[in-house]
Amino acid sequence: MAALFSLLPFFCFIQLSLVFFLEASGAxxxxxxxxxxxxxxxxxxxSHSRLDRINxxxxxxxxxxxIQAPISANLGSYLMKISIGSPPVxxxxxPDTGSDLTWTQCKPCVQCIDQDTPIFDHxxxxxxxxxxxxxxxxxxxxxxxxxxxxxxxxxxxxxDSSKSIGELASDSxxxxxxxxxxxxxxxxxxxxxxxxxxxxxxxxxxxxGLGGGELSIIRQLDEHIQGKFSYCLVHALTDPNVTSxxxxxxxxxxxxxxxxxxxxxxxxxxxxxxxxxxxxxxxIQYEAINAETGQEGNIIIDSGTTLTxxxxxxxxxxxxxxxxxxxSQGQTAPDPQGVLxxxxxxxxxxxxxxxxxxxxxxxxxxxxxxxxxxxxxDLLCLAMIPSDGISTFGNLSQMNLLIGYDLVGKTVxxxxxxxxx
Numbered sequence: 116m117a118a119l120f121s122l123l124p125f126f127c128f129i130q131l132s133l134v135f136f137l138e139a140s141g142a143x144x145x146x147x148x149x150x151x152x153x154x155x156x157x158x159x160x161x162s163h164s165r166l167d168r169i170n171x172x173x174x175x176x177x178x179x180x181x182i183q184a185p186i187s188a189n190l191g192s193y194l195m196k197i198s199i200g201s202p203p204v205x206x207x208x209x210p211d212t213g214s215d216l217t218w219t220q221c222k223p224c225v226q227c228i229d230q231d232t233p234i235f236d237h238x239x240x241x242x243x244x245x246x247x248x249x250x251x252x253x254x255x256x257x258x259x260x261x262x263x264x265x266x267x268x269x270x271x272x273x274x275d276s277s278k279s280i281g282e283l284a285s286d287s288x289x290x291x292x293x294x295x296x297x298x299x300x301x302x303x304x305x306x307x308x309x310x311x312x313x314x315x316x317x318x319x320x321x322x323x324g325l326g327g328g329e330l331s332i333i334r335q336l337d338e339h340i341q342g343k344f345s346y347c348l349v350h351a352l353t354d355p356n357v358t359s360x361x362x363x364x365x366x367x368x369x370x371x372x373x374x375x376x377x378x379x380x381x382x383x384x385x386x387x388x389x390x391x392x393x394x395x396x397x398x399i400q401y402e403a404i405n406a407e408t409g410q411e412g413n414i415i416i417d418s419g420t421t422l423t424x425x426x427x428x429x430x431x432x433x434x435x436x437x438x439x440x441x442x443s444q445g446q447t448a449p450d451p452q453g454v455l456x457x458x459x460x461x462x463x464x465x466x467x468x469x470x471x472x473x474x475x476x477x478x479x480x481x482x483x484x485x486x487x488x489x490x491x492x493d494l495l496c497l498a499m500i501p502s503d504g505i506s507t508f509g510n511l512s513q514m515n516l517l518i519g520y521d522l523v524g525k526t527v528x529x530x531x532x533x534x535x536x
Contacts (some may be wrong), residue, residue: 169176
């Protein structure tokens with residue numbers, strides 16, 4: 116059941132929580148991705164340093180490390196601000212690129228999650244329309260629904276014990292704008308949740324489905340964005356007032372010198388095919404096969420997952436290659452939090468090598484600033500981990516890369532960029 120996989124935590128990943136704001140621009144959309152600790156975020160804490168943000172996220176992720184077979188972004192990795200209904204009611208959802216159905220808490224709520232914004236009351240919306248049980252939208256849920264007096268009741272369950280049960284419906288979705296303008300999309304299918312639970316305390320209203328399935332927001336906006344979206348993530352230690360960007364539609368096309376493109380396999384999640392990893396002249400083949408996608412699609416690419424995870428054999432060979440390349444200039448030390456395997460003392464003085472990820476028809480150079488992170492104790496650690504579960508290309512590895520998805524052309528494009536600009 117796809118929904119059961121869609122919110123699995125990604126091992127011990129650092130969660131970079133962001134708030135989304137949407138801005139209309141021509142035929143496309145542009146989104147500011149604001150770090151959860153930014154002064155613009157409701158979660159801002161003035162006492163936290165930029166290094167604290169990473170270390171706090173590591174501690175939060177330790178709970179996630181107990182979950183095997185991860186599929187998509189950890190709960191709480193992002194917050195997306197949208198409004199639903201007429202008149203519009205603001206909700207804060209957790210975007211999940213591995214989940215399709217968007218749902219929010221609704222009145223009357225039998226079991227509710229604490230949230231900072233008012234719970235959506237569909238009786239006060241003039242554009243709310245329940246979905247009937249034989250509708251295409253209801254059938255698109257697959258096994259995750261049942262019928263009650265011709266109403267379509269969805270049932271979303273997740274491996275971390277999060278859940279939502281409620282009525283499938285459609286309503287107008289309004290996206291706020293930093294310029295003061297608003298973009299309203301009518302008849303968006305979503306879930307009106309009456310019985311909801313997250314595995315840990317959250318203040319979000321629900322889930323925003325950004326996966327590749329029929330009911331995802333990406334698919335439902337296809338008329339406007341033609342299956343295209345892109346993002347450019349600034350470095351994790353960048354001034355939190357500097358925002359990352361996410362683009363949709365014509366704004367999302369990645370072009371120009373230095374662009375490299377690889378096939379995209381969409382099966383609920385976004386998969387790429389990693390053929391080998393290299394450090395200098397040392398090439399390490401990826402031998403694992405993903406049972407879900409066969410020979411193709413052995414690694415998930417996800418902007419909501421932070422650390423990159425690799426099969427233990429490949430990771431072990433990569434770590435050995437890095438140790439050989441760094442040589443005697445660095446002294447290894449254990450990560451005090453016990454999360455990361457390869458750490459060096461006084462890492463600021465090290466000359467670190469570029470790690471190259473070679474996907475099908477596409478080689479991407481990962482700079483040391485996106486593959487090593489600072490941790491307490493004046494240590495510099497490799498931001499990758501071994502895992503027996505599905506491999507993931509995490510967002511630290513994606514920093515300062517403009518990454519464009521084309522769900523129609525079934526490709527992902529990469530281009531080195533200064534994402535602060």
